[in-house]
Amino acid sequence: MNTLALRTAYQHELLTEKDLTQVCAAHHPISFSKGAQIVETDTIADGYLVLESGLIRSYVIDFNGKDITTNFFTQGEIVIEVSSLFQRIPAKESIEALTDCVGWKIDFQDFQKLFHTLEGFREWGRAWMANSLFEFKQRSVAMIADSATERYHKLMETKPEVFQHSSLKHIASYLGVTDTSLSRIRKETAKA
């Protein structure tokens, strides 16, 4: 089986080749069919996965019962409900497969062992978290500073795969607009 995604995901200067071998060995292959629920709300996540292929989204249901996509995951990304996994609390987000997916799963206990054993691994982990935090901050700033059209274009550039496999509705809620508006934005874009 191809471990390309794993090697990509765990790229870090302080993670030695030896560490990396150990880390990879702690993962096992896993696959999901389109529509499968990968993390369910109100359960405690028991691990995370590195996505080898397919498209995944995380989402929450807001107080009005509206479904809001919080993230899209593509190849080589870590698919995880951070709060649930690391604070050992029930998940507040759901994660679902938008296409058939294959990936590598690591269980929490195995992760813990590596985290507390390998200095390089925890440096990687901390850097990964720092980067995630940065991306979410950027997202908040984009919601304030950019127009819906600009956010649409940015997503097109960074994750074009999303437009092949996700419905307008999911993309619209991620961008913070209605699907009606997104349909119009797309029309304008195509025209230009």
Place this chain on the structure above:
Amino acid sequence: MNTLALRTAYQHELLTEKDLTQVCAAHHPISFSKGAQIVETDTIADGYLVLESGLIRSYVIDFNGKDITTNFFTQGEIVIEVSSLFQRIPAKESIEALTDCVGWKIDFQDFQKLFHTLEGFREWGRAWMANSLFEFKQRSVAMIADSATERYHKLMETKPEVFQHSSLKHIASYLGVTDTSLSRIRKETAKA
């Protein structure tokens, strides 16, 4: 000197009393005058601080030259530019004191030593990061799901201190509205 904020900030079930003593000892008191720059963009952060008293904000300048407040920090909170500190890259956010402030600073090297030595401390750190990530996700969702008025009320509830010491402009950019709009929202609220 009062170490209340320190003890509050480092509350975690896996951080023993012994660990905590060691952690506290790694901090030294520090103070800033109103208007002081605590973290400057394009420099690499050399530590972080636990705020004992005062009000601090972080902000970015967007591509249009607009100043956007990304966060407010109040007593007991960790004031930090995560990306810069943990990825050792130039800061993209600035952090400044909105009032005179006193707090406890820990230098990166001292933090590193504790992080890689004390299992409980890194559990705390990871939990802190997980929680920060969660808060930023919530912020993104609020930008999508809540009206400006709702976001205003939420901030009023969670950080009322902000309204005493920050200008409308800073609060407005944090909430994602213009100061004009915020002035009107406030008026409506007062009326009701």
Place this chain on the structure above:
DNA sequence: ATTATTTCTTGTCATATGGCAAGAAATACC
């Protein structure tokens, strides 16, 4: 105290986006 500067309010008007609904298109189901 006086003046200058920044901050806040208020008015008018423009605009992006939402809400709702109807039809078209695509997809899933039997």
Place this chain on the structure above:
DNA sequence: GGTATTTCTTGCCATATGACAAGAAATAAT
């Protein structure tokens, strides 16, 4: 293949918020 269901588009109108500008109020500077 035909029907049902979901998804997408489009029109009309409502509304929240922005842009700009002028004055008031507060704060800082001399």
